[in-house]
Amino acid sequence: MSAHPRIVVSPPGPQAAEFLKKDEKFISPSYRRYYPLVVESAKDCIVKDVDGNEYVDLNSGVACMNVGHNHPRVVSAIRAQCDRFLHYSNTDFYYREVINLAEKLAQIAPGDFEKKVYFGNSGTEAVEAAIKLARWHTRKQLFIGFIGAFQGRTMGALSFTASKPVQRRYFSPLVPGVTHVPYAYCYRCAFKLTYPECHYWCVDYIDEFVLQKYMPPEDVAAMVFEPIQGEGGYVVPPPEYFQRLKKLADKYGLLLIDDEVQSGIGRTGKWFAIEHWNVEPDIICASKALASGLPIGATIAKAKVMDWTGGSHASTFGGNPVSCAAADAVLEIIKEEELLENANKQGTHALKRLEELKERSELVGDIRGKGLMIGVELVEDKESRKPAVQKAAEVILRSWKRGVAVITCGASTLRIAPPLTIQRELLDEALDIVEDAIVEVEKEI
Numbered sequence: 001m002s003a004h005p006r007i008v009v010s011p012p013g014p015q016a017a018e019f020l021k022k023d024e025k026f027i028s029p030s031y032r033r034y035y036p037l038v039v040e041s042a043k044d045c046i047v048k049d050v051d052g053n054e055y056v057d058l059n060s061g062v063a064c065m066n067v068g069h070n071h072p073r074v075v076s077a078i079r080a081q082c083d084r085f086l087h088y089s090n091t092d093f094y095y096r097e098v099i100n101l102a103e104k105l106a107q108i109a110p111g112d113f114e115k116k117v118y119f120g121n122s123g124t125e126a127v128e129a130a131i132k133l134a135r136w137h138t139r140k141q142l143f144i145g146f147i148g149a150f151q152g153r154t155m156g157a158l159s160f161t162a163s164k165p166v167q168r169r170y171f172s173p174l175v176p177g178v179t180h181v182p183y184a185y186c187y188r189c190a191f192k193l194t195y196p197e198c199h200y201w202c203v204d205y206i207d208e209f210v211l212q213k214y215m216p217p218e219d220v221a222a223m224v225f226e227p228i229q230g231e232g233g234y235v236v237p238p239p240e241y242f243q244r245l246k247k248l249a250d251k252y253g254l255l256l257i258d259d260e261v262q263s264g265i266g267r268t269g270k271w272f273a274i275e276h277w278n279v280e281p282d283i284i285c286a287s288k289a290l291a292s293g294l295p296i297g298a299t300i301a302k303a304k305v306m307d308w309t310g311g312s313h314a315s316t317f318g319g320n321p322v323s324c325a326a327a328d329a330v331l332e333i334i335k336e337e338e339l340l341e342n343a344n345k346q347g348t349h350a351l352k353r354l355e356e357l358k359e360r361s362e363l364v365g366d367i368r369g370k371g372l373m374i375g376v377e378l379v380e381d382k383e384s385r386k387p388a389v390q391k392a393a394e395v396i397l398r399s400w401k402r403g404v405a406v407i408t409c410g411a412s413t414l415r416i417a418p419p420l421t422i423q424r425e426l427l428d429e430a431l432d433i434v435e436d437a438i439v440e441v442e443k444e445i
């Protein structure tokens with residue numbers, strides 16, 4: 001596969017069209033697709049479709065392929081594990097792959113304290129485990145969640161998810177006891193304040209208007225947050241935000257549950273995004289990029305918090321040995337190929353380019369990000385900041401047709417999240433295409 005986008009037939013081509021017809025007939029309509037990309041194969045930063053078109057993957061298979069698609073070391077670790085054994089339930093027996101991976105995760109997760117790890121199969125399961133653990137450990141029932149959050153789609157995690165009504169419509173009643181408060185989305189402050197003159201009112205508000213008014217702090221188990229909201233729009237809080245949240249949590253003895261399903265495993269140039277704020281959470285949830293596309297979820301907790309007893313929580317396939325072998329390879333690759341450093345280097349370059357675009361384009365309202373987790377928020381005009389929903393959809397469609405697989409999040413934010421292996425030349429080629437699409441859409445629509 002070449003290292004450049006290559007369009008040989010206008011997508012979706014004839015082969016793709018056949019699959020799309022069948023998909024419509026047999027696949028659940030609950031999925032929401034951005035555009036009809038039908039994947040045939042993928043390698044590092046390039047995805048090939050069934051008609052032979054090659055795209056630069058600026059979304060990493062939705063933030064899963066941090067070490068690039070089909071990294072040879074991941075593939076050979078998977079093959080070697082397949083030759084040994086595929087499954088022997090960690091719920092009831094032992095095997096070394098899961099134990100060794102837990103040790104490595106405990107080492108890289110922030111906090112110089114003992115940690116233990118629970119394994120599930122997905123992001124939502126990592127969150128389910130975290131909230132069940134918080135209730136078990138504290139014997140308290142209530143939680144604070146954040147508007148704009150995406151914690152997953154199973155009933156417990158969904159009770160925290162609050163980024164789009166469609167995710168919850170007709171699914172109530174959800175798990176009771178979750179109160180949502182505004183997140184530090186400074187570009188669209190819920191209180192219409194401006195940073196830094198706001199003095200972090202969004203944190204004081206939780207104390208003065210939630211905990212002191214109607215949510216007895218002694219009944220609250222934890223706050224559940226993403227350090228950078230993912231589906232909510234790649235929203236990056238200001239520098240002291242999490243320190244202040246931690247202070248509030250400490251004041252009342254609440255646990256901090258850090259959902260790093262999207263932002264973790266090196267995406268932001270640190271193993272976990274919360275390290276940018278120098279905060280050590282009680283529980284961290286990881287998934288997506290951990291096993292480079294194989295299903296896995298990890299709930300990493302302070303050992304003294306993970307004190308539930310045998311039988312209280314488990315999952316047949318959780319910590320599957322093949323997924324663990326892939327995850328072990330991923331962690332080694334990130335270290336040895338210095339991908340945290342590359343994420344920072346390429347991310348700094350991308351942010352600078354996009355900031356320059358913001359100066360030139362009325363459509364680009366806000367640029368934000370850390371490492372290679374970058375949001376480009378499109379607005380109808382800089383004055384009103386009205387989300388340019390249709391224009392964002394058009395930008396990603398045009399980009400795709402020219403060879404870049406980029407997607408949106410929030411109402412109208414482009415997410416720039418290529419594999420951490422991406423190099424400057426390819427990143428620039430992909431950004432050229434996205435920027436051209438933005439400029440064109442701004443002129444034409």
Ligand SMILES: Cc1ncc(COP(=O)(O)O)c(C=O)c1O
Nearest residue numbers: 122123124150151152230261262
């Ligand atoms: C921050 C966050 N938490 C949880 C989830 C849910 O993960 P999964 O789709 O693997 O259940 C996602 C998925 O996008 C996510 O971004």
